[in-house]
Amino acid sequence: MKVSFIGLGVMGTGMAFNLAKGEKEGEYEYLVCDANPAALEQFNTQGINTTTNILDTADSDYLFLCLPDLEIVKKVIVGENGVLQHMEPGQKIVDFSTISYLGAVEIAETCKENGIEYMDCPISGHPRTTVEGTLTIMCGGDEELFHTIKPMLDRMGEQILYMGDNGAGQLTKMINNCVLNICCASFSELLPVGVKLGLDPEKLGDVLMTATGSSFASKTLIPKVLEGNFEHSFSLERAYKDMESMNEVLMKYQIPLPTLNGTMQTYQLALQNGQGDFYKxxxxxxxxxxxxxxxxKKSYQEAEAELVN
Structure with missing residues (x-):
């Protein structure tokens, strides 16, 4: 049996290393692929087979993907030089990329027409959790296929959930991301109001990280705000695109969500303010x-004042 992994970015690298453990234990032949040769170097040093050509993976029984966006996923799978036209009926594609619900359904239908099973399995976590193998993985597709690949998913994730038919994994991830975005927008709007009216930023931040208004977003991001740290690998612009994908579904099914629409306007203000390349x-x-x-923090403001002087 051959297993391949395409996409060795911030999230994919740790996952690909964990999946490589199966080859070391004699369960399958393994190959990793990325268009960037530099991304392959650390795999080469570990004696793991590598390639920059996606077509080298087209004979895989199970082909795993972790790619940046829908456009690249489509290019790799159904594009003019994509793997689908070189695959045989019965092969499986497992996609960890975060793409739109409607896009996942479309790809799944195209794969099915060619006798290929496709499962959307977007992930939630951080680069550290990819290395630890403690991701949350939300899966949409054939339930029998889910149970077949679950031992491999268990190498990469701690919470592995079967959510339903094709697209269900992406829909779950989209809802999760939108809830996170809403929480982030709420404290981003209200913290400055408190400071404007005389509240101490650190004390107000402590309340929003511990009291009933707390959330994963506030606990994770308010400390970064207080330190003036806005750098992150996942940009505000990409977070906005997640909401755009959700909005496509809402328009298709005529579902009004005023809180989400308001959050999108908050993100639009930030994007117009030049914050798109930073974290949300x-x-x-x-x-x-x-x-x-x-x-x-007071120490940050004092240091900033010294630089100005």
Whole structure:
């Protein structure tokens, strides 16, 4: 049996290393692929087979993908030089990429027409959890295929959930991301208001990280706001695109979600303010500029004042 993994980015690298354990234990032949030769170097040093040509993976019994967006996923699978036209009926594609619900359903239908089973399995976690193998993986597709691949998924994730038919994994991930985005927008709007009216940024931040208004977003991102740290591998612009994908579903099924629509407007303000390349909590800088305040630790503000002087 041959297993391949395409996409060795921030999230894919750790996952691909964990999946390689199956070859070491004699369960399958294994190959990793990425268009960037530099991404393959650490795999080569570990004696893992590598390639920059996606067509070398087309004979895989199980082909795993972890790619940046829908456009690249389509290019790799159904594009003019994609793997699908070189695959045989009965082979399986397992896609960890975060793409739209409607896009996943479309790819699954195309694969099915060619006798290939496709399962959308988007992930939730951080680069550290990919290395630890403790991701949450949400799966949509054939349930029998899910149970077949679950031992391999268990190498990469801790919470492995079968959510339903094709697209169900992506829909679950989209809902999760939108809830996170809403939480982030709420404290980004309200923290500057408190500081404008005289509240201490650190004490207010402590409340929002521990009291009833707390969330994963506040606990994770408010400390970064207070430190003036807005760098992250996943940009605000990409977070907005997740909501765009959800909005496509809402328009198709005529579902009104005013809270999500309001959050999208908050993100639009931040994007127009030039925050798109930073992480989503950078949207707070729009409201800081609007109110003429900074939501920062006292030590950060003192250091900033020294630089100015």
């Amino acid at each position: 909590h950078a949207m707070i800088r729009y409201f800081e500029n609007l109110l003429g305040v900074k939501v920062r």
